Amino acid sequence: MVPATISGETAAPIQSTDTHCPYCALQCAMTITSGVGTPRIAPREFPTNRGGLCRKGWTAAELLSTPDRVSSPLIRDESGTLVPTSWQVALDFVAERIRTIQGKHGKDSVAVFGGGGLTNEKAYQLGKFARIALGTANIDYNGRFCMSSAAAAANRSLGLDRGLPFPVTDFDEADVIMLIGSNPAETMPPLVGHFAHAKNTGGLIVLDPRVTATAALVGEFGEHIQPVPGTDLAVLLGISHVIAFEGLLDRDYIAERTQGFDHYLSALSAWWPERTEAVTGVPAEQIRSVARTLAANSPKQGGRTFIITGRGIEQSRQGTDGVTAAINLALMLGLVGAAGSGYGTLTGQGNGQGGREHGQKADQLPGYRMITDPDAREHVAKVWGVELQDLPDKGKPAVELLKGLGQPDGPQALLVHGSNIVVSAPRSIDIAERLRSLKLLVICDFILNETSQYADVVLPVLQWAEEDGTMTNLEGRVIRRKAATQPPEHARSELWVMRELAQRLGAPGVWSTDPAEVFDELAAASRGGKADYSGLTHQTLDCHEAHTGGQPGSGLYWPIPATSQAGTPRVFTHTFPTPSGRATFHPVQHRGNADPITRDHSIYLVTGRVLEQYQSGAQTRRVKALTDAVPEAYVEMHPLLAQRYDLQEGQNITLKNDRGTVAAAVRITRNIRPDTVFMPFHWGHENSVNRVINWVTDPISGMPEFKTATVLIETSRTTAVSAP
Ligand SMILES: Nc1nc2c(c(=O)[nH]1)N[C@H]1C(S)=C(S)[C@@H](COP(=O)(O)OP(=O)(O)OC[C@H]3O[C@@H](n4cnc5c(=O)[nH]c(N)nc54)[C@H](O)[C@@H]3O)O[C@H]1N2
Numbered sequence: 001m002v003p004a005t006i007s008g009e010t011a012a013p014i015q016s017t018d019t020h021c022p023y024c025a026l027q028c029a030m031t032i033t034s035g036v037g038t039p040r041i042a043p044r045e046f047p048t049n050r051g052g053l054c055r056k057g058w059t060a061a062e063l064l065s066t067p068d069r070v071s072s073p074l075i076r077d078e079s080g081t082l083v084p085t086s087w088q089v090a091l092d093f094v095a096e097r098i099r100t101i102q103g104k105h106g107k108d109s110v111a112v113f114g115g116g117g118l119t120n121e122k123a124y125q126l127g128k129f130a131r132i133a134l135g136t137a138n139i140d141y142n143g144r145f146c147m148s149s150a151a152a153a154a155n156r157s158l159g160l161d162r163g164l165p166f167p168v169t170d171f172d173e174a175d176v177i178m179l180i181g182s183n184p185a186e187t188m189p190p191l192v193g194h195f196a197h198a199k200n201t202g203g204l205i206v207l208d209p210r211v212t213a214t215a216a217l218v219g220e221f222g223e224h225i226q227p228v229p230g231t232d233l234a235v236l237l238g239i240s241h242v243i244a245f246e247g248l249l250d251r252d253y254i255a256e257r258t259q260g261f262d263h264y265l266s267a268l269s270a271w272w273p274e275r276t277e278a279v280t281g282v283p284a285e286q287i288r289s290v291a292r293t294l295a296a297n298s299p300k301q302g303g304r305t306f307i308i309t310g311r312g313i314e315q316s317r318q319g320t321d322g323v324t325a326a327i328n329l330a331l332m333l334g335l336v337g338a339a340g341s342g343y344g345t346l347t348g349q350g351n352g353q354g355g356r357e358h359g360q361k362a363d364q365l366p367g368y369r370m371i372t373d374p375d376a377r378e379h380v381a382k383v384w385g386v387e388l389q390d391l392p393d394k395g396k397p398a399v400e401l402l403k404g405l406g407q408p409d410g411p412q413a414l415l416v417h418g419s420n421i422v423v424s425a426p427r428s429i430d431i432a433e434r435l436r437s438l439k440l441l442v443i444c445d446f447i448l449n450e451t452s453q454y455a456d457v458v459l460p461v462l463q464w465a466e467e468d469g470t471m472t473n474l475e476g477r478v479i480r481r482k483a484a485t486q487p488p489e490h491a492r493s494e495l496w497v498m499r500e501l502a503q504r505l506g507a508p509g510v511w512s513t514d515p516a517e518v519f520d521e522l523a524a525a526s527r528g529g530k531a532d533y534s535g536l537t538h539q540t541l542d543c544h545e546a547h548t549g550g551q552p553g554s555g556l557y558w559p560i561p562a563t564s565q566a567g568t569p570r571v572f573t574h575t576f577p578t579p580s581g582r583a584t585f586h587p588v589q590h591r592g593n594a595d596p597i598t599r600d601h602s603i604y605l606v607t608g609r610v611l612e613q614y615q616s617g618a619q620t621r622r623v624k625a626l627t628d629a630v631p632e633a634y635v636e637m638h639p640l641l642a643q644r645y646d647l648q649e650g651q652n653i654t655l656k657n658d659r660g661t662v663a664a665a666v667r668i669t670r671n672i673r674p675d676t677v678f679m680p681f682h683w684g685h686e687n688s689v690n691r692v693i694n695w696v697t698d699p700i701s702g703m704p705e706f707k708t709a710t711v712l713i714e715t716s717r718t719t720a721v722s723a724p
């Protein structure tokens, strides 16, 4: 912090602190000025946001002093009310209940659910806490709902999952950027500034069933592909077919840097453009023209092209294969690792990248090590000071874990750090039932979100601007988050909460509450792993982020081994971290959605986000300017569909399927396919779209099918029309 005083104001000390936004993975840089009234936020020059912020970033300080902040630990009393209590009583109660439940049902009967918004230090400590303080295998987190398909595909094909294997500034010179199921104009607005060159030269290609704010940028010369929801994989096979059979491949690259292409070629042969059109609704001519544009701008032709995936293709039961098709296309064109070109995914949550590297994923240990790898286990057990046999095996991925809650063989207790499950998990009505059947639900949060209504204990923790730590953004750039404001009296850091519980449970090992010390331990645990942070400390990061010589600081990209202490802005430039050093073409086939269109009146539902709300809405629905901008749940539909059901703008309707119903107001727009409706997932209770979303998962990644489902439309007048 830099203390200062502003003349003319009373003598309150003014603190200005350079830090980063609490929300998405772009991690825009900002300065917080605190000391008088609500802290003020100003954007800061940084390579990702270049002095810009979106509306959520500008208003992020408001939540720090929200009137409904949890002001003391809460325990549910016999009448069912959450009542204030002391930290001592709350922690003793939680530890005692955990001991009793584990005594009766075994160690794995206590589960942990983490979040991609936690700092690296908290995510690391949570993984360690679960494994050696609770001794449970059952820890997973909301990143399973977010990045798991992209991660699984990148690991399988390229040997490494670093969301963007290059800096976002590489987009600046791009000729072509193809965005598959991604809407950054709403989900990461300052990122779109990096697309200016591609946009201005007609090189933006957007795949989305809706004319999103991003699709609207393609202009006259770019391409908006509007597929039937859930068919992107087939579109990509169709494009790849044209590239292969028109001889537009980069044969030298395929020969030198990849393996398995011939096998893939045979999988492509069935996807000629006209067949692809029949499956996807995308005109054969558009498939041909996009394939030719991509090839004409590939590195072989002296061009610079990026293929990028987002949740639109990833959140599906074939999400891993969908991303694999995108990677295969990028490999055919010689993009991956070439200068000024590449494949990547846009990681979502603030620490969505770091959150998947340091051990809160069911099958991982810190440093992106696998918990099933004997060498990794030995290394981490040593750092944690425990015997090898004391490390549990891999746990269940999120959906499986949540489905099992309260079931005879499933977890009987759950600790939640940074997720609002009853709004954001699929099939949320059933998930709520599972939460109700638990013997213990403990929620660490700073507000009472919708999931708290099922909690036995709520522990009030610190918010982003109140604690130190590090975050790893969508480029794998490790940056510093800094304490800028004073926390309220009764809130405590999660590192402290974990230490207190670990001690009460008689856990082995060291439980520091100092983020810099926890980071040093994380760095040691990650040493030699794929995501190696061993060359980093809070202090070195502070130097790298400092503004020097008029240049904005920039953090460091992992891997950052202790031996070099230098970052790695670009990976894959010379080799792939696979046994052969090559990337692999994995053959994939289109299987389609789990929900079939079988009934006369069923329509596609797609889900996603709006600029002004974040995730389950727990945070942004408490910020006035954001809620004024988008106050309630809505369903977007085409005028033709509205006409068919005789619906007016603003009318309340219900979407229904076998899993439940969801209520929302109609918004009529031409920006969507007439057979499809769109609903954001930022609201709870009867307005939570996840009440109708399937919990079927991708067999490789465990990702549920969030993006698409089929529903019937019901209104008081149209019930008869829409009945099956
Ligand atoms: N404003 C805002 N910004 C955010 C967030 C937020 O909640 N609000 N969350 C952050 C997080 S965690 C994430 S993961 C990212 C997500 O960032 P994005 O991936 O950009 O966001 P989404 O809106 O979830 O999905 C993108 C698009 O997928 C489309 N889509 C739906 N079904 C299909 C399909 O079958 N095929 C294709 N091609 N597209 C489809 C939707 O129409 C939507 O426009 O955003 C981050 N930024």
Ligand SMILES: Nc1nc2c(c(=O)[nH]1)N[C@H]1C(S)=C(S)[C@@H](COP(=O)(O)OP(=O)(O)OC[C@H]3O[C@@H](n4cnc5c(=O)[nH]c(N)nc54)[C@H](O)[C@@H]3O)O[C@H]1N2
Residues within 6 Å of the ligand: 115, 116, 117, 118, 119, 142, 143, 145, 146, 147, 311, 315, 348, 349, 416, 417, 418, 419, 420, 421, 423, 424, 425, 444, 445, 446, 447, 449, 461, 462, 464, 494, 607, 608, 609, 614, 615, 616, 617, 618, 619, 681, 689, 690, 693, 706, 707
């Ligand atoms: N239908 C549908 N469902 C979806 C998606 C979709 O596109 N469609 N997207 C999915 C995706 S990509 C994601 S990422 C998830 C996100 O959905 P959730 O996992 O519900 O994420 P948030 O709404 O960000 O919930 C964060 C909660 O943690 C609290 N919190 C914030 N920071 C901290 C912290 O540091 N510590 C603790 N203890 N608490 C904190 C907040 O107050 C809030 O209550 O939703 C998924 N669900």
Ligand code: SF4
Residues within 6 Å of the ligand: 021, 022, 023, 024, 025, 026, 027, 028, 049, 052, 053, 054, 055, 056, 057, 058, 187, 188, 189, 190
């Ligand atoms: S784009 Fe993301 S990081 Fe930047 S201000 Fe908006 S929410 Fe914050």
Ligand SMILES: [Mo]
Residues within 6 Å of the ligand: 145, 146, 147, 348, 349
């Ligand atoms: Mo996400």
